[in-house]
Structure formats: C-alpha cells, structure tokens
Amino acid sequence: MAAAERFVPGKPMRVADPVVDVRSEPRGDAGIITQLLYGDDVLVFEDDNGWCWVQNERDGYVGYVVDTTLDRRSTDPTHIVIAPRTFVYPGSDLKFPRTRALSMGSLVTVIGGEERRGTLYGMLPSGEAVIAKHLVPIDEVTDDHVAVAETLMHTPYLWGGVSGFGIDCSGLVQLSLLMTGQPVLRDTDMQATSVGELIEPDRDYHNLQRGDFVFWKGHVAMMASHSMLVHASGHTMSVTLEPLRDAIERIDYLYGQPTAVRRL
Known part of the structure; x- marks a missing residue:
C-alpha cells in the first residue's frame, strides 16, 4: 500500500467534449499520453489553474485534462x-x-x-x-473485435489516440474490444500481460487465427486471418491490413521479433 500524507476522494465527472487529450503534465505543450471519449466517466483528484488531474474509471489511466472538457454527471448514458x-x-x-x-x-x-x-x-x-x-x-455488443477494427481502416495514426479521428496501435485494440463489451488496459505492455491467454506460435506462425493479438516491444496488431493482420501502423500512418510475414520482417530491425501472441 502506498503511503501518503492525505488521501483525496475523487470527484465524479464526465467527459463533455468529443475527444479530450490526456497529457503527462498540466501544460498545453505536454505530451499526449491517451485520450478520453465523450461520455467517459472520470474521477477528478485535483483541479488547479485550469487543469484537472483525473483517472479514467474504465481503465484506470491517469493524467491531466483541461477543466472545461468535463461536466457533472447528470443522466446515465443509454x-x-x-x-x-x-x-x-x-x-x-x-x-x-x-x-x-x-x-x-x-x-x-x-x-x-x-x-x-x-x-x-x-x-x-x-x-x-x-x-x-x-x-x-450500451448492452448490445458485437462479438467480433476484428470486424470493429476493420471499420476503422484508413483512420489516421495518432500517438496516444483512441478514437475514430486518430488512433494508435494499443488504442485500436482497446476501442475494438470495448465495442465487444470487453474493457482492457490502455498501453501495449499492459495488454501484453492481460488480454486473453498466451499461446505458443509455431515456427512460421501458421497456427494463428483471426482475432489473435501479436505483440512486439512497443507494438500490437490483431490477426484478420491466419496470415493477415490489421493494426494502427506508424509505417503507413493509418489503420491498415498487412501480411504478418511482411510486418515481422519490417519491424524486426526496430523492435525485434514478436514477443507474445495472445488469444481471447
């Protein structure tokens, strides 16, 4: 348990802007670490000089947002x-x-x-x-996270993005699974130890199937078939389809070979 001089209960608030950048520091030029979507519930632990330090109730992620992007919770989303x-x-x-x-x-x-x-x-x-x-x-979910990802084809790549306006690799996984009723953690390293179950790929990855998640150091993709994957790619700067074999060869010199494969 962490020790602290005082503990402040979070104030329940709701995201009132379409997409809200969450920053690492309370400054407009600080890096974007993730985003919040309209209707997301957050807890506000600090509100100072126009910035709120918040925690996303869905995935536990914390960071700073502009205070005018939040509003009180008045009605329950339907x-x-x-x-x-x-x-x-x-x-x-x-x-x-x-x-x-x-x-x-x-x-x-x-x-x-x-x-x-x-x-x-x-x-x-x-x-x-x-x-x-x-x-x-909100209780009517789909059962195919890959089909969700495929509807986002050509969405621009955005570091820290989680929306249909711009998205990164782990954001695509998180949003796709959210639409199937499965909230997951935000970052690639978190997902690599928590999404589904580990499976052991064969030497040529021939035993992979649609829906499997392939992880590299700092990247994640999902299989659209036994040989094609869909991911938010910094190479094309968009959500794209790519042969798994090509992705492994292309990514190898930057991040090495895949580190894990997981299956729901």
Missing part, C-alpha cells in the same frame, strides 16, 4: 456510438449544420426518437439529434 464517426445535429434534420462530431465508443443518453424524410434520429436531452443507425444500446 447508447454507444458504433459508427467510426458520427455527427450531432441541433435537431432531427441532417440538413441542419452539425454542432459536433463523435467517435465510435462515445456514450450518449437517448430520450426518444424522431423521424424526418425517412431518417430516424436518436434524440438527446439537449434537443440535439444523432443518426439512430449509428447508435446501439
């Missing part, structure tokens, strides 16, 4: 965004100018539905609207 990206409109009409854009994994409260010109909208407490087919109830 739905989760399943489209890579979706728009929020000031009312139930897609011709209205959008008010913001939300990423896959964002949580919203839907209080009803409206239809206009054949399009169904989920209505939010603010009177705003989201395309209903871009939402599902």
